[in-house]
Amino acid sequence: MRIAFIGLGNMGAPMATNLIAAGHDVTGFDVMAKPGGVKMASTAAEACANADVAITMLPNGEILRKVAAEIIPVLPKGAIFLDCSTVDVDSARAVAEQAHAAGLKALDAPVSGGIGGAQAGTLTFMAGGDEDAFETVKPLFDIMGQKAVLCGPSGNGQAAKICNNMILGVTMIATCEAFALADKLGLDRQKMFDVVSTSSGYSWSMNAYCPAPGVGPKSPADNGYKPGFAAELMLKDLNLSQMAATAANADTPMGQLAQELYQRFVETEDGRGRDFSAMLPRFEKRSRA
Ligand code: NAD
DSSP, rough: EEEEEEOOOOHHHHHHHHHHHTTTTEEESSSSSTTTSSSOSSSSSHHHTOOSSSEOOOSOHHHHHHHHHHHTTTTTTEEEEEEEEEHHHHHHHHHHHHHHHHTOOOEOEESSSHHHHHHOOOOEEEEEOOOOHHHHHHHHHHHHHHEEEEOSSHHHHHHHHHHHHHHHHHHHHHHHHHHHHHHHHHHHHHHHHHTTTTTTTOOHHHHHSSSSSSSSOOOGGGTTTTTBHHHHHHHHHHHHHHHHHHHHHHOOOOHHHHHHHHHHHTSSSTTTTTGGGGGHHHHHHOOOO
16 A cells, blocks of 8 residues: 655654565654655655555644644545544544545544554554444555554544553552552561462453562562653543543543642653653652541
8 A cells, every 4th residue: 555654753763664664655754853764755744645545643633633634635545544542532533534634544443552662563453433444454454563453433432442541550550659658667568469360350460560579570669660661552442541531521530630640740740751650650759647
């Protein structure tokens, strides 16, 4: 397929590289990044002029809307606008509507799996939008990832992503505060892991991404809490979940508290640039207020 790839940062560059390695004709555009091995256009519109599929992997909804306004008018009729960024549900639905009005097909398909998953081609895609467009780009999902789920109409991919990451933020905090409590009770961390990882407190945060160094599988905790999944990216997703909860009038007290804790961690403590599991050393240092 002829693919335009807009936004070749930490995630976009390795995703584009995997598509090229699989034989697709990829033309990239980025306002800053110039990754090697990707044929680059001088504008987003130029990259999209003959594309069957335009993939965007951008920082936020505002930038997505701006790029959408540039590329929707030039994409050939019937082309697919595939946004893989994590953005607010409203922006995802708005650009899909504009794409439809211009005779295009649209999918929002944010990813889980991080930079490692983008490099290894093992991302999970959660998609919202047209079923036939989903089937058309399924071979691309299979190259860039290991699983793709169509979650319903436009915006539902973003909805799935922020609900998932709201659970992740809450369970990571719960796991970290439990380790810090265990420390103060004199309970060995390895014993705590051995019990919880096979008991009803288990979760991905404990079992697959244990925040305690030297315990459980290898994780950013074993690498000085270098990300991994940075605390500020978790904060971004928690902010999106709270925006969506406000708009939908949903009561999400745990999600709200997780958002507040990560905001403090990133903005006024030492969380920025550290993995989101560095909540554990944060709790270690604290006493009951
Ligand atoms: P990044 O900042 O490394 O990359 C974004 C790229 O977009 C940059 O290279 C930037 O120059 C480019 N860009 C900005 N404005 C542009 C414009 N107007 N036109 C063209 N290019 C433009 O971010 P990233 O880590 O690659 O993340 C991309 C998206 O994926 C975000 O929405 C993020 O939330 C999501 N995501 C990231 C991770 C992760 O672990 N990094 C995991 C899952 C999802």
